[in-house]
Amino acid sequence: MNILFVEDDAMNRRVVRDMLTVAGANMDEATDAETGLRMIDEREYDIVLMDLRMPGMDGLTAIRLLRARPDSKASVPVIVVTADTALDICQSCVDQGADEVILKPVAMNKLFDAIGRLIARGAQPILN
Template sequence: MNVLFIEDDRMNRRVVRDMLDVAGASMTEAENAEAGLAALEAQDFAMLLIDLRMPGMDGITAIEHIRARPDAKGSVPIIVITADTALDLRERCMAAGADEVLFKPVAMDALFEAMGRILARDADGGMLV
């Protein structure tokens, strides 16, 4: 499984890469939303992980751009990984089209559980049997 992680902090990218290595997943890195959108254009990903606060375009705007795509890439699962603790953050992320929101520092088991739940859903949003 190839995952795209859009995150401006190099150390955070390294920590998540190490976690995904444990699961046997590969990770493509993008240091900002613009680079992430370009990577998504050039390649297919099983899932996106995205930070919210980055220089330039923020994560919510990037999610809205992705969800506006008319092709299959517009429905790629998205997990937000953020340190932002605003009270309405989860609702704003979900309204933009995120599938899950995790808070930093993210634990490996929480990341894997969220990824597993999302990947187990069918196209209608139900659980696969």
């Protein structure tokens, strides 16, 4: 499974990478939304993990741009990973095109549950 994590915090990326490695997934990293969108242009991903608050473009804007693409990459599943606990944040993320939302700090069971739900809904992993 190929996963892209768009997150500006190195420690958060490291923790999630360690979790995904246990499951045998490959994870690429982008430190900002612009880079993440370029990486999606260049490679196929099964899932994108997207932080909301990053320097430059925020995660919601990146999700809107991704969903507006004219190609099949517009439908890549997106899991928002956020520390924002505002009551309406989950609904706002879904309204902008996110498939799932999990809160930081990321717990392995929450991450794997979200990935499992996406697979159950028909997201087909790319086999390496």
